Structure formats: C-alpha cells, structure tokens
Amino acid sequence: MVRKWQLALLGVLLLVLLAACSGDEENAGSETEGSEESGDEAVETEEENEITLEYWQYSFDSKVKLMDDLIAEFEEANPGIKVKQTNFPYDQYNEQVATQVPAGKGPDVINLFYGWVPTYVDAGYLQPLPQDAFPHEQIEDEFFPLVEATKMDGEYWTIPTAVRTLALFYNKDLFEEAGLDPNSPPETWEELEDYAVQLTKTDGDRLEQSGMAWEPAQQGHQWLRDGLTIQAGGQVLGEDRKEVVWGDDPAGLEAFKYWLSFPTDLGTSEQGFFTDDVTAFITGKAAMNVDGSFRIGSLQSDAPDLNYAVAPLPGKEAKSTNSSFWTNGITDGVEGEKLEAATKFLEFLTTKDVMEQWIEATGELPAKEEVAMQDKYVDDEIYGPFIESLPFANAHFFIDEAKERELVVDAANRVLMEGAEPEDAFNQLVESTQELYDEYWSDK
Amino acid sequence: MEQQNYSLKQDPEYTPRPNKKSIIKKFRGSQKLQKYLFVYSCLLLPILFYFGIRIIPTLFTFNVGFRDWNLLSTGAQPFVGFENYLTLFKDEVFIKSLLNTGVYIVLGVVGQLLFGIIVALLLHKINRFVGLFRVIYFIPYVTSIVAISWVFQWILMGNGIINDVLVNLGIPPQPFLNSPDQAIYVIIAAMIWQAIGFQMVLFLAGLENIPDMLYEASEIDGATPWQKFWHVTFPLLNPTIVFSAVIGTITFIQVSFTQVINMSVDGSGGPLNSTLSVVVYIYQLAFQQFDMGLASAATVILFLFIMALTIFQMKVLTKKFDY
Numbered sequence: 001m002v003r004k005w006q007l008a009l010l011g012v013l014l015l016v017l018l019a020a021c022s023g024d025e026e027n028a029g030s031e032t033e034g035s036e037e038s039g040d041e042a043v044e045t046e047e048e049n050e051i052t053l054e055y056w057q058y059s060f061d062s063k064v065k066l067m068d069d070l071i072a073e074f075e076e077a078n079p080g081i082k083v084k085q086t087n088f089p090y091d092q093y094n095e096q097v098a099t100q101v102p103a104g105k106g107p108d109v110i111n112l113f114y115g116w117v118p119t120y121v122d123a124g125y126l127q128p129l130p131q132d133a134f135p136h137e138q139i140e141d142e143f144f145p146l147v148e149a150t151k152m153d154g155e156y157w158t159i160p161t162a163v164r165t166l167a168l169f170y171n172k173d174l175f176e177e178a179g180l181d182p183n184s185p186p187e188t189w190e191e192l193e194d195y196a197v198q199l200t201k202t203d204g205d206r207l208e209q210s211g212m213a214w215e216p217a218q219q220g221h222q223w224l225r226d227g228l229t230i231q232a233g234g235q236v237l238g239e240d241r242k243e244v245v246w247g248d249d250p251a252g253l254e255a256f257k258y259w260l261s262f263p264t265d266l267g268t269s270e271q272g273f274f275t276d277d278v279t280a281f282i283t284g285k286a287a288m289n290v291d292g293s294f295r296i297g298s299l300q301s302d303a304p305d306l307n308y309a310v311a312p313l314p315g316k317e318a319k320s321t322n323s324s325f326w327t328n329g330i331t332d333g334v335e336g337e338k339l340e341a342a343t344k345f346l347e348f349l350t351t352k353d354v355m356e357q358w359i360e361a362t363g364e365l366p367a368k369e370e371v372a373m374q375d376k377y378v379d380d381e382i383y384g385p386f387i388e389s390l391p392f393a394n395a396h397f398f399i400d401e402a403k404e405r406e407l408v409v410d411a412a413n414r415v416l417m418e419g420a421e422p423e424d425a426f427n428q429l430v431e432s433t434q435e436l437y438d439e440y441w442s443d444k
Numbered sequence: 445m446e447q448q449n450y451s452l453k454q455d456p457e458y459t460p461r462p463n464k465k466s467i468i469k470k471f472r473g474s475q476k477l478q479k480y481l482f483v484y485s486c487l488l489l490p491i492l493f494y495f496g497i498r499i500i501p502t503l504f505t506f507n508v509g510f511r512d513w514n515l516l517s518t519g520a521q522p523f524v525g526f527e528n529y530l531t532l533f534k535d536e537v538f539i540k541s542l543l544n545t546g547v548y549i550v551l552g553v554v555g556q557l558l559f560g561i562i563v564a565l566l567l568h569k570i571n572r573f574v575g576l577f578r579v580i581y582f583i584p585y586v587t588s589i590v591a592i593s594w595v596f597q598w599i600l601m602g603n604g605i606i607n608d609v610l611v612n613l614g615i616p617p618q619p620f621l622n623s624p625d626q627a628i629y630v631i632i633a634a635m636i637w638q639a640i641g642f643q644m645v646l647f648l649a650g651l652e653n654i655p656d657m658l659y660e661a662s663e664i665d666g667a668t669p670w671q672k673f674w675h676v677t678f679p680l681l682n683p684t685i686v687f688s689a690v691i692g693t694i695t696f697i698q699v700s701f702t703q704v705i706n707m708s709v710d711g712s713g714g715p716l717n718s719t720l721s722v723v724v725y726i727y728q729l730a731f732q733q734f735d736m737g738l739a740s741a742a743t744v745i746l747f748l749f750i751m752a753l754t755i756f757q758m759k760v761l762t763k764k765f766d767y
Contacts (some may be wrong), residue, residue, distance in 0.1 A: 123515075206614065275598070332518070402728075413716045417622070
C-alpha cells in the first residue's frame, strides 16, 4: 500500500518537474518575444492608434510632480498619445537603465545628466534629434551655447528644458558678524580670499567656522574647471575636444593653486568639514559656498531660516561659471509614429510655457535665452545672479563625469594628504585626463 | 542490506520472480530503488533552482569576462580573449583594490576571530546577566550597516566627538576617514565591531560543546589557565575557528561593499582609492562605466581568489584533535 502511494507521489513529482522545465523554456521564449514586440504592440493595440511613450527621469520630488502635470497638459493637447513616467533614484539611475537594456525594455524618451550623454551615445543607446523638428541653426540661435556639450559627431543628441549655473552662496548673518557688508559680496579672487580669511574662526589647530566651504567631490571640481581656470584665462579642452590643453597655459596651474590655497595657505577650509559643503553651509558652519541653482529648493525646505544671498562667482581676467543640465533624448529604435510622438513631446518640453513652469517649480533656469532673460527673472533676488551668469557659463564636455571628477579629487588629495607639490599633482591631473580622452577617441 | 531483504520478504505482495526481469518489473519489485528515486527527485528540485539562479549565471560570467561587453549597447559583444584580464592587471586601481581586499580580509578576519573568542570566553565565565551581555554584544550585528557607517562618520569627522576627546587629552586631532593612511583601518575597525556579535555566538556554542571533564582532568594535572586554554580550549574549538574563518572571509568580502560606500569620504573608496575594495570596483566598472566585460573578468579573479583562500584555510587550519 505504502509503495503505491509513494509511486503515485513520485509520478506527480516527476510530472511537476517536467512541467517546470518545459514551462521555463516557454516562459522564457514568450518573455523575450513579448519584449521585442512591446513597442509595436503599444502602437497597434489599444484603440488601434493610441501611442504610449515611456518617459524616464530620476526621482527628484519637484521634477516628478511637475512632470506629471506637464504630461496631463501634453496628453490633453495631443489626443492619441499617452506618456508614462518612470522614476529611479539618482544613485541607481544609470544602473537601472543599464540593467533594463539587455532585457529589451526601456524608455522611449530619457532624461539624462549631460555628462553621461557621451557614454550613452557611444553605446548606441540614443538616436540623434530629428533635424526637421530641431534644426541645428534654430538650436544654436535660441538656446544658450552650453547645450553644445551634448553635440557629438555633428549631431545634437539631446535637448534640455532647463539648465543650472554655479554661483556664490553666502551667509548674510555671518557676514555681519565678521563686520562685512552683506550687500557687497566679493567680486574678485583677491576679495574672495580676503573675505574667506575674515569669515574663518579657529580654535587652535581646528577649524570652527569655515570662511569658504571647499569640497572637490561636490561642485568643487566644476568650479575649478569651468570657473577658475577660464577666469584666469585658461581652457581645459581644446576646440576639437580631444586635446587636454589645461596645462598649456600657466593659467591652468594658477587656478589650481588658487583653488588649493583655501584649505592650505589660507587655512579657511577643510575637506569633509561637517561632512560636506552643503551641510556645513546649511548649519551655518561655513560662511560661503560655491553651489548651483538646484540648491535653492533644498535650502528653502531644509533651512527656511537661513539668511543667505547669492552672487555671481568672483572673477579674474574674465568672468566664467560652470553650468550643467539634465537633458532629454530619444532612444535608439524608436521609429515611425512613435518617433513622431516622441518628437512632439520633446518640442512640448522646450516651449517657453514649460520652461516658465519649470523655473517656478524646480528652480532650474530656462535653457532658451529669450525666456531666461526676461526682467522678472533677471531682477529676482535669488535667481538673478544665476541668470546673470548664464551668458558666460560653460558646460565642460565630459567623456566620463565620474572618472574626471575622481581625477580632480585625487589631484587635490595628493597635495593635501600626501604633501605633493601642486605643480606635480596638476601635471599628473592633466596627463591622466589626457589619457582618458585618448582612450575615448582611440576607437572613434 | 539484510534488513532490506528481510522486509522485502515480509511484504505480502512480494512474490519470487524468475531471474530474467524487465527494468520496470525490477523497479516495481524493489522498494529500495523506489526509495532512492523518491529522495533524489525531492533533492533535485532545489538543485535545479540553484542551477538556474546561481551556477548558470556564474558560468555565464566567465563567458562575459572574455568579451567586449558594453552594458548599454545592444550590438554585438565580440570575443576578445584575455584582453580584459590584461587590462585589469595593468590597471593600478584594480591592483590597489586587490591589495586593499587582502588587508580587509587579513586584519578583519583575524580581528573578529580574536575579539569573538575573547568576548565568548568572558561571557562563558560569568553566571549573572549573561543574557543581557549577549544581547548587547549581538545588537551591532543586527543593526543596519548604513546607519552604523554614518554614525561612525559623524563621530570621526574633524569636529567630531572623538577628536574633541583627543584634543582635550592633548593629542592633535586626527583626520581618520580623511586620511589615506588611516581610513582603511577605521573602516576595518567598524566592520570588526559589527561582526563580534556573530562570532561570539559561534564560539559560545563551540565552548558549550567542550566537556567539563577535560578541564577537570587538566586541573588535576596542575595546568595553568593559559595551558588549559592553549591545550584544551583552543584545539577543541578548531572546527569552530575554521568555520568562522571561512564564513568571516566570505562575508568580509561581501560587506566591504556597504561599509566602503557609506564610510569613505567620497562614497567610492577614497581618499586616493585607499579604501577601495574589489567588490566596490567591480560595481563601478559594471554600473558606472558599463563595462561588463571588465567587471566580469574582475569577478572571475575575485572568485578564484576566494576559492584559493578557502581551500588554503581548510587545508592549513583544519587539524584533527582527539582526546
């Protein structure tokens, strides 16, 4: 009796096993097929002519909410097109995008940090913007020239709604405490040094209040590249974006030394002071900081009582600041009606109206000159200095944002922690950056 | 065997058959065969699952390691032979990460075994509040690594509480996580602190298993406490030590990810790559530079590294002690 029962169970088990194995294959098969077709399916089914666009951007509360509203507006104006927004946390954004590619899934329109675009273009992930909707002359005419940072191989691959610039944030209360006029922020390199020293408080060897927050891994590396170097009369990259000319002009080294003087000779700054520059500035432990317009929102929510103001970056021979942006592109493989819909969506995202909604909701500045330079923004106490900086803003062409940042951080650490000569650290920085570019261009 | 035959004969349905039997008949006739088949098919199911999610992906990693594989690219992934491995061995950062991983393992595993044994021996001696102490020592192990890492970062920062104490004692403030010379040891210390609880539990179990009569016998022989530890406790704890060392090594390689990401100043193994571990570097290669080929090659190297280390530990550390 027992034997029969066992036999029966055995049989069932074997059947289950077989079913599981074959089921696996079937599932796997249908899954890949499904994903290959999913694009077309979306076009053909669902009332025959409804198109669904996948839009991906990173999770940034104000942007996600605004985008939901904008999508509703867009869908109303364009019946037959639906847009679905998906968000991933900033830290995992690239990882999430990357892991979806082998599965054949992914967005039709994607929001990327401009510094990542070359990597994506390189991998064949994006397609160039359609020229009939976005003629090059028109882009170059209407948008700030910094959007050229994502122009590669003679094509524009992405187009932003908004851009950000770096400026000098300063704490008015701490200015007054140190006997400085909170209405006349530093305008030159010398003044900045002078102010930073006066705003610094120490207790023996230890820094109690930093006159100038200094964090190479945050905005520090951008300030050095697109701010100080160009202000001193130098350039990081040659015209062709292949040659690192940072070291060719003495201005490069001059900027590097000036940048490093804050944590060294002047003793006004310390890396990792109260964990990072933003925390130090918010908690009133740092009197000045170089930061972007994207910080305004979090300053308003995290430190509503902080009495601060913003000024354009102090300059030298020339004025210059760094700018950066998140930008939208269409992925490779989107074609036909879907491409038309995606193009329409991008056109919508670059209208004057959307740009105005964008600055109100997120604090990011309009990417079109005509929209940004309106009096209501230029005269704004907080936005004004950022807008003012736009005409002389530069967005460094990154081939690998993370790597290039790391090289600058390492160069600084070599001087600060290993006691290397600034000249040597700078030359090594230029050399290793050039190696990175050589490697990138070698297989083009 | 005998029992089996006996039971077969007792079976009411059992009838002697002629010598020439078909397989099916043989199968039907043999309860032993049926039993094994049943057991094996029960064991087979988890194995299939394990194959699907572990073995096959692992083997696939070997394949990817030989290819030029960009994660974002949907195009071809050409076979490039050992090129990825050559690139890695010419890569200073990778070599540095291997060395760092060595430091993490050697100091970290020795440290957690040492402190685990000490805490277990102390707890073994007391009779009161044993439960309380066990809980206190075990709590770090079940606390979120991320939370602990940030607490350490705050205590150790330039204006943090530890530097306050140091300055009050007349010692100059230390950079700790901001120094390429100190950061890795600070992180190892935090990891050891967190792992003590786990090791303590293992060693306590090991200690419980040593019969008291051995200690009594050695006492009669006039053994000093140190001799008792070295000649009785230590040899009999050997299986526990081997197990702890192997498990400790493997978990150390794994957790050196979360801790490094959360404690290093730039969140990616800095300053100057002094705290970068192989797993963090693999992550960077795969998901920041999208180079799956290089990342897989690095993973294969790590795999061989762990395997060699584990075999070494098993061979060298395992000794038989009979009393």
